[in-house]
Amino acid sequence: MSTSTLNVLDLKQERIRLLHLSWFAFFLTFVVWFNHAPMLASIKEAFDLTGQQVKALMILNVALTIPARVIVGMLVDRFGPRIIYSALLVSGGVMCIAFAFANSYEMIALLRFLMGFIGAGFVIGIRLVGEWFPARQVGLAEGVYGGWGNFGSAAAAMTLPTLALIYGGDDGWRYAIASTGVVALLYGFFFYWRARNTPKGSTYFKPKKSGGLVVTSKRDLVFYIAMCVPMYAALAVLTWKLSPTNLGLLNDVAAIALYVVLAVLFVFQVSQILRVNSDVLNNVPIPEMQKYKFKQVAILNVAYLATFGSELAVVSMLPLFFMETFDLGAVTAGMLASGFAFMNLVARPSGGYMSDRFGRRRSLTILIAGLTVGYLVLSQITSAWPIWLAVVATMCCSFFVQAGEGAVFAIVPLVKRSMTGQIAGMTGAYGNVGAVIFLTTLSFVSSSTFFIVIACCAAVVFLGVQFMEEPEGHIAEYNEDGSVALIEVS
Template identity: 45%
Template sequence: MLGEMWQFRGRYKILHMTWFAFFLSFVVWFNLAPLATSVQADLGLTDAQIKTLAICNVALTVPARILIGMLLDKVGPRKTYSLLLIYAAIPCLIFAASQTFTQLVVSRLLLSIVGAGFVIGIRMVAEWFPPKEIGLAEGVYGGWGNFGSAAAAFTLPTIGAWIALGATNPTTGEALLNWRGCIAGTGIIAALYGILYFFNVQDTPPGKVYRRPRSARGLEVTTKRDFWFLMLMNIPLTGILMLLAWRLMKVQLYGTETMYLVWIGLLGLYLFQAYNCWSVNKDLLSGKKRYPADDRYNFSQVAILELTYLVNFGSELAVVSMLPAFFEGTFVLSKAQAGMIAASYAFMNLAARPGGGLISDKLGSRKLTMAVLTAGMGIGYLMLGSVGNSWWLPFAVILTMACSFFVQAGEGSTFAIVPLIKRRVTGQIAGNVGAYGNVGAVAYLTIYSLLPTWLGGGTEPSPAILAQSNTYFFQIMGVAALIVAGLCFLILKEPKGSFAEHHEGEEEVVETPTMHTEIKF
């Protein structure tokens, strides 16, 4: 497969077009961060308001990944990805035209839905690649697409300065960035690619049937016990949204009474989701239906993968947010130096995530790969917790990149297993697992923001307190990863047909000339 990877035909054309769709969705999702200071200066926003926009940027991603997974299983990845990319232009244009903070908040909330694009490609790639190669294929899709966040950080400021035609701030003399043009431009490019994607991919290879669930209203389970397990694992998805609502109240976006109303609405959302799951599984729960042994799957496997993605992707999003400040404060570096060093963490995605998938393909045990990579991540975070200003800087950077490899390889290993759990509900499973990554990010970032206050007794934290909070933060992530690694060793099972030539219920599909079409414009 490695030798054929650079071809642009057949399944490799689908892979390349799909990872680039994910890449653009991440460019759009992360287009605020590199332009935040320009937005703040132009509209006179406070630091608290900018942080609020960052929270809004992930607020609806959790429920969106669930809903996108349901839509994906019903209508297929081609239509779902195309619609999402076209939709991305709407909140981008609203944000670019915003004049008030309220308009900015609404547009970022709408834009957070675009962050759900990841789960779509998981099923698209799984339809085109056999189980024995699924790890590398999903790793390429996730790793190369995920690089969109770093690409946005590196390119948007330069593009913003270019389209500002060299204008400078009359007070400070600093170069101005045309942030409105950048934000609008990313949305328009995503929408145009969505149209291109629609006319140049198909959901399955010719002759292969796209398998849909009996109902996409909720996740189908195959035992009564698994239904109640599903209800339990859905609680954190609602709980993290309640935590986000509390954080928005703390930054004074709204009052306590409004927060309580939001909480009531979120509880209603949980009950509605539970009702939909009951509707899908009511015959099973009433005893009218019983799945044969060969059609069952164990929901505990989904739950373990949700936890692995919580500790790996959740921690990645959290660490990317705090790493520049960590290096700047620990080693007394400039913001530019600290930012470049911290960027090495994100750069590892290009090789680490495909590497994790490849290891999962070649090692002969997806379970062992998942457990070892998660354990390595935990040890890496515990070691990062000991980094101080007495350390040799190059060694700290090497340790950071090594830890990053285990984190992102673990992400690749997670989604080397997801498509093998139960074929017809792959989209919903990927949506649930992906949503837990955002649960982890919000939980870790909340802990990180509160640690200095807790350790400092509510007073302004000193440099020593900040250093101690960084240590505790890495240790918390390390211990969580080691606990999940233990669960992988004890509970995770090797998926049936992990290294088979074909997916369950599939006949061999031979590539035909119709699969070698060129891109249509």
């Protein structure tokens, strides 16, 4: 019987080697995705950009990630993680190199928008790691994958400025960014050579239909369609941010055209959802062993909105918050604020381990409650606080946030194996939806109110988690020959 312990140094085990292959692939996707951030000052100078244009680049960098995570989730379930991760790394590397040597603002804006697709790499590894580790270890394994891989953005911030200085000259930043693209491109080929979708003798289960999640009741079908709405709403908000009423990077015609495109895409997605769920619409009996409850997916979605969504938002504003609250310099404030992201290295694996060891729902409940209290504490920070105490409060809150992320994805692979990619894609997309919601809120309120809004959102999620059902027993999937395979989930 497998246990919840995991020796990540035991490279004799093929699954451990696969785990290291996977988290480093995810790490590289985050390095490439955020390699522009520490170079923004150089990019601004090279292209003589305005502050509004710089803000637009930051928005464009994350805009495509919401639909990309859903699309990549479908592709992973259909074609397998090995080929999709390899293709994403290679294509992302090529676009990164092109971005590094682009010679106009229009070109870097377009490439930054397209590079948002590489932010979907996280979804691929969730399915891959879920295939290789048993239920009693999958939470910790997914936590290591997510926590260590997510550190890629911090690694880019710490190393690329130095690398640019080593290259030297006015184009040092270009060579630094291009170097990350070359590494990602080469690793894509290496990953394809070394990775496998499943252990020897295991079956890679694929959904019978592609184009959307297959649900098992009309009620779940309505619920599923309703849960798609916030993703398009978030994209509409991003369009509004670029419109003449905000940053002004789009004219009225372009903004209206984008709104129309989003409406058409939503209608198209709904049509695809109805198509893949024709059996439910036509009242075709579904075997009991094939049924699952979509509420499990919905709860994971909103839990990730509160955890990863708030992390993205807080990481974006925390340096400025420390600067303004304690009258600090930019470098000092950045170093103090970096503690929030550094917690990923231990917090996500800890959340996964708790989920394996103490139960999925119980662990998620505790962690969501902890981050609710944590954000309420952050809302009380003022200049009268000792700086060390504010940093400690920030890191404690960060632990619960990122451990909560680990607990969420400790459950994702246990809902429905053949659709894990799609479930992970939708849940991951909700993290970006949360970031859009919280950052938009921040543009209208004070930092204190911003933290309170996140805490209130987390409190609602806490109530929702109480309706989650603990994964128990087995989930059933069909082999290619029609026989039934049972996969242990508890």
